Amino acid sequence: MKYCAIASGSNGNCYYIADGEDAVLVDVGINTKHVELRMANLGISPTSVKAIFITHEHTDHIRGLSVFCKRYQIPVYTTAGTYQGSRLHLPNHLVNIILPNAKIQVGRLSVYGIPKYHDAKEPCSFVVSNGAVNIGVLTDLGRACANVQHVIQHADVLVLEANYDEDMLEQGRYSFFLKNRIRSGWGHISNRVSLETFLEYRTDRLRHLILSHLSGENNSVDLVHGTFAPHCNTIKLSIATRYQETELFDIRDLGEPYLKESACVPTETNRIVADR
Template identity: 35%
Template sequence: MRICLLASGSRGNALYLESDECRVLIDAGLPARELTRRLAGIGVRSEDLDALLVTHEHGDHCLGVGPLSRRYSLPVYLHHATRAALPNLGRIDDLREITDGEAFDLKDLRITPFPVTHDAVAPVGFLIETALGKIGVATDLGIATRLVRERLKGCRALVLEANHDPELLRDGPYPWPLKQRIRGHHGHLSNDDCAELLGEVVCDRLEAVFLAHLSHENNRPELAQAAVSTVLTERNLCAPRVVVGRQDEASVCLELTA
């Protein structure tokens, strides 16, 4: 199993997952040409993707969905309410609607969408079950509900939001209403929130934590990494690798093996 954050941040998000039989992109928040370039950088052709999965309708997650799907004839999986919230998505020849809590199979992957709290119509995270273990994806959420915590337990790899440092957000340039939105229950997880969530779901099988959706203005990679590293140290877990997603380039690709 191979995992890579192609892009992560408020200007575009895309997560690449590859198993023995399947290649999927979760969110496509960059132009199709740039996504194709970044995929090529990790040795993947866009036309070899098996599907695009969409977490919610915000532009930094779905900008390239329509163009990429049409250009390479890729099926798109998204919640029916999310589709209704994207009137400009354009023609999608193979649109497959998903429902919270209802698992679906994609070749050798079993994927379960689960609801998260965010200011979108029907935002979801994903639990991906593979022959090598589980991968949990939860970005763009204001709070980690009990359901989110349950879904993320026992994973070999986690992709978690670490959007902002509370003090940088408080003292930063954003207007107060936007700061309130980010800090609210339908906003984004802070570094401390991310670390708390990790502490509740971490297990001995965990091998990698990808930190996603860092704010360029209100966070620093070293602050996000320090927050989660503290939790891992407290649990005496030295094995998990912490990878911080970036906006301007793809992260390292990590492989999970038997």
């Protein structure tokens, strides 16, 4: 499997995951021109994308969706609440309404919806699996709920939010209302909470941690790296920034064979993910 962050942050989010000719995007939160440019930088053709999965209706997750999906005629999977909240009017033949805990098959890829806490109408995160490798994309987390914990326990690759530093948020220029929205349990998780959750629920199968959705006002790459690096001696650590795409990672470069397919196991709320 190959994967990358095309964009990550409050100015736009877009994540690419592929297994051979089967590729999906999670969110299209930057405009189509920049999606195309960043894909070109990585040698990815937009026509390779077989489906788009939308986590929720906030602008930084859907800004480029309408133009991109119509230009390349790519089906979009979204919950009813997310589609209603987006106020987009996409072509009917491209819209697929799903439950927050749906399982969707896209070629060899199984995409699992992961219900979460966030101040949106019907949000969910996603795990993408080929039956042997699980890639979890967990951003815009109000809190580290049981679903988040379960995904971390079963992830080989984890895209995990580390949105803000608590001191920077408290001392920063945001309004009192916005500060409370971010840290309310329905907004985002801080570096501290992200690290504590990662340390408590990570397992030996995790090979790559990509920290994502960093705040432009209340966080920094150096701060996030300094927080997590001492705890990532045995795994690859990357940080997705708001300024450019990451490299296109290949699971085969992580030193694990990942050749044996395995069955999926359920959680209380979701039929989730390959369990070696």
